[in-house]
Amino acid sequence: MTDLIKKVVTSHRWIRNSLISLFVANILVLIGKDGWIEHFKNPMHYLDMLVTFISVYIILEYIDQVNLYLNKKYEWTKDTFKRIILQLLFAIIVPILLTILITFIQWEFIWHQDLFEHNYFKYEFFPQVLLILIINLFFLVVHLFKKGIPTEKDLNISRTPFIIGRKGGKKIPVQISNISAIQLKQGIVYLITFNGEEFLLSENLDHFEKTLPSSHFFRANRQFIFNREACKSFASGTNGKVNVVIFPAFDTIQVSQKRASNFRSWING
Structure with missing residues (x-):
């Protein structure tokens, strides 16, 4: 609504x-x-x-x-x-x-x-x-x-303040505020925290794009969703793309040309 x-x-x-x-x-x-x-x-x-x-x-x-x-x-x-x-x-x-x-x-x-x-x-x-x-x-x-006015996605941060990740056979709740990025790598979805820890997730990136608060998280491409607080710097790339460096240290993430305009609006608040 x-x-x-x-x-x-x-x-x-x-x-x-x-x-x-x-x-x-x-x-x-x-x-x-x-x-x-x-x-x-x-x-x-x-x-x-x-x-x-x-x-x-x-x-x-x-x-x-x-x-x-x-x-x-x-x-x-x-x-x-x-x-x-x-x-x-x-x-x-x-x-x-x-x-x-x-x-x-x-x-x-x-x-x-x-x-x-x-x-x-x-x-x-x-x-x-x-x-x-x-x-x-x-x-x-x-x-x-x-x-x-919070969006339905934004309301999820209070309704579901954590995501269940798996590590070493254990299920561990991870606070949404502690999530740096969610990455699809070799067919497996990983949650990465600001401390550099990685957890396995059962759902795909489409699921988290719909459920994570859009005010805090952005879907960069088919492999990455990242937290606004994780963005260290960004710069224009080739073919209308945007190169984003996030914390903790990753290789530069490329925001696709299709999403570049939305990213600039999102990062500016």
Whole structure:
């Protein structure tokens, strides 16, 4: 159920942004106007709506992209001061300037009106600034909501805090937090701990990919699943692959080209 909620919140960005833009465009077009019903009967109202919708969508999409980038590079809880400065500069000040530019182009070349003569800065500018602030708040809430919803895989770390491994004829529970990697080698699945111990496992890698918490573990290829905490370094490899060095010392693990993009998103949190 939590996976479904998270998917609804994070997917179909263009639909979400389009609906928000339509709503905001309606507000901006009708600000300061009396007789709203009469405006809906005027064909020029819909041209105004279309132009305003496109303008709002451009601003909204820009703020969305800025937030996506900053969320990966500067997490609110880890780089708070730097994130506030960058958020203020690139997600608020730049959109405000962009809004003024788009509005000027719209008034000058579509409506053939002077921005200053019609008191734009007195009546329309401040509502636009307020909406930009609200949009930023919306994306912050969405981000915190995403971070706060555990997936079904993540819940497994509390439901099943250990995996049963076999060694020397004994079955030994191994804490999930102590697992560095799970490796398929010569048809046998091994669990490797941060202490360098190896245990035999009965299930295949597909099983552990589904059951281990995705926030902590990543399926690199057909042979390896590894813990985020085990990643010592990574670098771009040939043919779009990613080379990852994990602890304890292994030969470099190659993240397949198919999974490379997902890895970069995953490692950035």
